[in-house]
Amino acid sequence: MLTAWLLMSGSTSAKAAEASAQYKLGERLPQKKASAPAPEKSAAPPAAAASDSFKEITWEALIPKNWDPSKDFKNLDMNFLNDGDPRAMAALQAMREAWDKAPVEPSLNGTHIKIPGFIVPLDGERGKLRQFLLVPYFGGCIHTPPPPANQIIDVTLEKPAKIQMMDAVWVTGVLETTRSDTSMGSAGYRLTGMSVTPYVRKNEQQK
Numbered sequence: 001m002l003t004a005w006l007l008m009s010g011s012t013s014a015k016a017a018e019a020s021a022q023y024k025l026g027e028r029l030p031q032k033k034a035s036a037p038a039p040e041k042s043a044a045p046p047a048a049a050a051s052d053s054f055k056e057i058t059w060e061a062l063i064p065k066n067w068d069p070s071k072d073f074k075n076l077d078m079n080f081l082n083d084g085d086p087r088a089m090a091a092l093q094a095m096r097e098a099w100d101k102a103p104v105e106p107s108l109n110g111t112h113i114k115i116p117g118f119i120v121p122l123d124g125e126r127g128k129l130r131q132f133l134l135v136p137y138f139g140g141c142i143h144t145p146p147p148p149a150n151q152i153i154d155v156t157l158e159k160p161a162k163i164q165m166m167d168a169v170w171v172t173g174v175l176e177t178t179r180s181d182t183s184m185g186s187a188g189y190r191l192t193g194m195s196v197t198p199y200v201r202k203n204e205q206q207k
Contacts, residue, residue, distance in 0.1 A: 022168075023138035025137075025138060025139040025143055025144065026137050026139065026144070027138045028136055028137045028138075029116040029118075031058060031116055054112045054113060054173075054194075056114045056115065057108075057114070059115070059117075059136040061108070062150050062151065062153075062188075062189065063102075063105065063150050064104070064105050069099060069148055096145070099147070099148040099149065100186040101186075102151075102188060103150060104150050104177045104179075104189060105177070106177055108175050108177060111175050112173070112174055112175075113172070113173070113175050113191075115134070115153070115171060116168065116169065116171075117134040117135055117136055117171065118134070118135050118140065118167070118168055119132050119134065119166060119169060120132055120134075120135055120142060120165065120166075120184050120185070122182055122184065125160065128160035128161060129157070129161060129162075130156060130161075131156045131157070132163070133152055133153065133185060133187060134153040134155050134169075134191070135147055135151065135153075138166060139166070140152075141184045141185045142165065142166060147185075148188075149179065149185075149187060151188075152185050152186065153171075153187060153191050154182065154187035154189065154190045154191070155196075156193060157193040157194075157196060158193065169196050169197060169198055170197045171191065171193050171195070171196050172194050172195045173191040173194045173195075174192045175190075178190040
């Protein structure tokens, strides 16, 4: 049924993932529960920021506390609608439009952050990327519909990096509450990325 699509869990079409993928569709990267950093704007350019000034935040911190993505659809029981039902298609379209306009957390504007996620390329030259979307779960924007705009970060790196589609990475940089519409999804945030490094899971560190 369409309920799973509405939730965007990414767990309903396992056939879309490559058999050799390290992650499953919808899988998120474990991280410690970090609170949102207090705004810390600086007159200095991003490159002048000290490495220890970047604070790890969770994807949950990007969502305003008073935002409920399903409030306008709670009275709609999708389990009784077929995939081709016009009412279902209209509901999905309304959900998509609402999620593309999802509000951001204004207190994060100008903060220096560190966050893990998966790569969705927006450009590419000689095997390197300068601009990409960062999404919280594997398959987002590629094998499943895009997450809400407040769960997509449009990243521009100072220097191109050798990274590929759906690589799991840590990104550090200066976050802005600036929206952008791309061919892969609508992003509620932009980030001037100072560094991008591979995300290494604990079981991989022990090898």
